[in-house]
Amino acid sequence: MTMPNNTANDKAALAASALEVSYHAAPVLRGVDLHVHRGEIYALLGGNGAGKSTMINAFLGFVRPASGSVHVCGHDVAQDPLPARAQLAYVPENVALYEHLSARENIDYFMRLAGMPMKDSDAIGQALHAVGLDPAAWDRRLGGFSKGMRQKVAIALALARNAPVLLLDEPNTGLDPQATSELNRLLKQLRAQDIAVFMVTHDLLSAAEVADRIGFLAQGRIVEEFHASGPERFDVRLLYRHYAGRIAPQDAAWSRQA
Numbered sequence: 001m002t003m004p005n006n007t008a009n010d011k012a013a014l015a016a017s018a019l020e021v022s023y024h025a026a027p028v029l030r031g032v033d034l035h036v037h038r039g040e041i042y043a044l045l046g047g048n049g050a051g052k053s054t055m056i057n058a059f060l061g062f063v064r065p066a067s068g069s070v071h072v073c074g075h076d077v078a079q080d081p082l083p084a085r086a087q088l089a090y091v092p093e094n095v096a097l098y099e100h101l102s103a104r105e106n107i108d109y110f111m112r113l114a115g116m117p118m119k120d121s122d123a124i125g126q127a128l129h130a131v132g133l134d135p136a137a138w139d140r141r142l143g144g145f146s147k148g149m150r151q152k153v154a155i156a157l158a159l160a161r162n163a164p165v166l167l168l169d170e171p172n173t174g175l176d177p178q179a180t181s182e183l184n185r186l187l188k189q190l191r192a193q194d195i196a197v198f199m200v201t202h203d204l205l206s207a208a209e210v211a212d213r214i215g216f217l218a219q220g221r222i223v224e225e226f227h228a229s230g231p232e233r234f235d236v237r238l239l240y241r242h243y244a245g246r247i248a249p250q251d252a253a254w255s256r257q258a
């Protein structure tokens, strides 16, 4: 295992540099440069098939770069997959936990599996409390949970693992407005706890509400990045027009930063 060194990539929680990924020689990512820092929420948008989930898979080490590099908290994912993976919590679109186990039992089980058994059920309760899951549901089987409740359990697991980086693939898809707003509130709490949040989404409203930066992936590259901290803030209407491809990137210079 190589120790993290002092390159720019080590300062970021997530870093992709000139990343190229192909499936069976068909290029999907063609030179992605992207950095996400702790205490930051980055939303990646892009059309169906643009390569957003592939980006997540590259951070997880499930796909190998054809060229370029991917670092997680300074660990090169190709060279040191295990320490890199240990920093990541991943919430897929459809959370896969055990249906016949309760929320509490799922966390207990997966923490044991990760070699980090929870000291007591209070610690599990703290994690479930932190994500705002109704205590009445803690001992109910996941089989009866809604998508939003499942996500909360998956995020509670991330909190219990103390993972500094959270990857979410389309977390808003299929959530009602209340569940979306609860998720957004939770993501902001995680940001305040210095966690780096990288979410892939089609939900511009949510992205504009929570993200510090929004990146657009197209033709295998981040073609545009918008920053919430700029004086312009996010303008959802213009973001939408950009997203839908109705304006050229150069027309959106109102909120572009170098």
Ligand SMILES: Nc1ncnc2c1ncn2[C@@H]1O[C@H](COP(=O)(O)OP(=O)(O)OP(=O)(O)O)[C@@H](O)[C@H]1O
Residues within 6 Å of the ligand: 023, 024, 028, 046, 047, 048, 049, 050, 051, 052, 053, 054, 055
């Ligand atoms: N395991 C795979 N083998 C071959 N091709 C794949 C594989 N996974 C993805 N692809 C292809 O790579 C491209 C990008 O897929 P990806 O799933 O990353 O897109 P996406 O941006 O997440 O799309 P969506 O919004 O529909 O989820 C698509 O053309 C897809 O068909």
Ligand SMILES: [Mg+2]
Residues within 6 Å of the ligand: 052, 053, 054, 169
């Ligand atoms: Mg996808």
